[in-house]
Amino acid sequence: MDMWFYDEQTDGVKLGILVEKQLYSGVSDYQKIDIIQTKQYGKILVCDDDIVFTEKDEFIYREMMVHVPMAVHPNVRKVLVFGGGDGGIVRELLKYPELDQIDVVEQDRQLIEVCHEFFPRLSASLEDERVHVYPQDGLRFIRKISNEYDLIIVDSPNPYGISQEGYFTTEFYGSCYNALKEDGIMVNQHESPFYKDEANQCQYMHKRIIRTFPISKCYQACIPSYPSGHWLFGFASKKYHPLYDIQAHIWNERKINTRYYATRLHQGVFALPVYVEELLKDVE
């Protein structure tokens, strides 16, 4: 018997993936959580019927969220991660031994537990003594903090999920700005520029972030399991410019093991196609 999982990427387009086995299905206080074993993508975490990550290409998303800002900021010590309950972002952060503290805000305890069971290699990173997991609402967490973090990573699903709405408001970005030190950087997942609905989300976010941060650029990666495969990230910064301030030589000397990111890619990931530049300029 063939079982197929279909991820509805946008209205009228879906990615079908052959399922070998259903490993888990449950409903938490915040979302539906499914884990499937597949031939091409390994294990896949699906929340509310959308792919969150797959074992085969999760390294692309996580490396791009972490190493791009880490190659620019010269002295990151304290990091805040929103929504990193699976541990993937933290795994990449732990490649930098100089970090003193990594705070993870993930309100869905059940998601953390399920990932701990089915993705133990990712989840293990959350047990490092420098990592603190706060199972609470992100917006409430960030409101009271000021001038504390060098880097904030917003690793959250699309803006229209019920539990995630707060992560895409002007208020949230303003709170992140306040929580960052005077040379801090915020990185966020920024949706795909290709299909109309996702391109609208992309514009929606960009419009709010450029109002809040003096430096705000988008960069890109090819992530095959995500809608269209063409994925954007936001780089918002108080002081450092993503292109002029990259410390490529220093990053290269660290010999960090990666499978996607390298500093020779750094300029290129910020060089967006004409149609994507135009999409973003429309709201600038």
Add this chain to the structure above:
Amino acid sequence: MDMWFYDEQTDGVKLGILVEKQLYSGVSDYQKIDIIQTKQYGKILVCDDDIVFTEKDEFIYREMMVHVPMAVHPNVRKVLVFGGGDGGIVRELLKYPELDQIDVVEQDRQLIEVCHEFFPRLSASLEDERVHVYPQDGLRFIRKISNEYDLIIVDSPNPYGISQEGYFTTEFYGSCYNALKEDGIMVNQHESPFYKDEANQCQYMHKRIIRTFPISKCYQACIPSYPSGHWLFGFASKKYHPLYDIQAHIWNERKINTRYYATRLHQGVFALPVYVEELLKDVE
């Protein structure tokens, strides 16, 4: 009633696209040809059940095949296109008024006729007086030619199609080498590096091309309707280096209208992710 077309991207992965209307279905001497009207991708040409191009994202593939070499080679006059029966590649080439001659080798007459009917705006380019269409076998066409073209564009489906096998042999690449002038460039579609089967095809081609040309580099684009969305192209050259010899200033002054390519992207598209570099190095 909902009708879905499923493009089998690789074993166990398929892209589903909602069909509004089936416009054409026929069988030529070489392949099955279908054209469908879809909500998200406009009209789609499907040959032997695989997407050849869609109205929504065909500009990415065509622009990347044409403008990358045209921004490097300082004096292209005579171009040969393999498999450009739909006219898309030629449309981009005609943005360069200095071209004297464009030869198109497309053995499937029926494909040309069908495209003429359903994609008249693309197909119109084939009626330019500088364009000559040769409805014959590509390998046979190229064998007898030497030192004639400045640029050869190999716009052909994957290497395992029955009618296409000849386009992926060492003999074919050697014939292209001979048919090029002493400073000529060959560009070819180079498959996706992501899924295992396509990555193998990618290596297969790369191995043969690097044996034939002194300069051989791969470059990339995000093409959402193609398997994985992460697509590679080959740039094989007798003299000009794709990065050191780009004439960005001259190309920019031409004010060519594009939606994906710009010279500010040029370096970046050759900066491949670590895992792709490793894939290619394996056969170098």
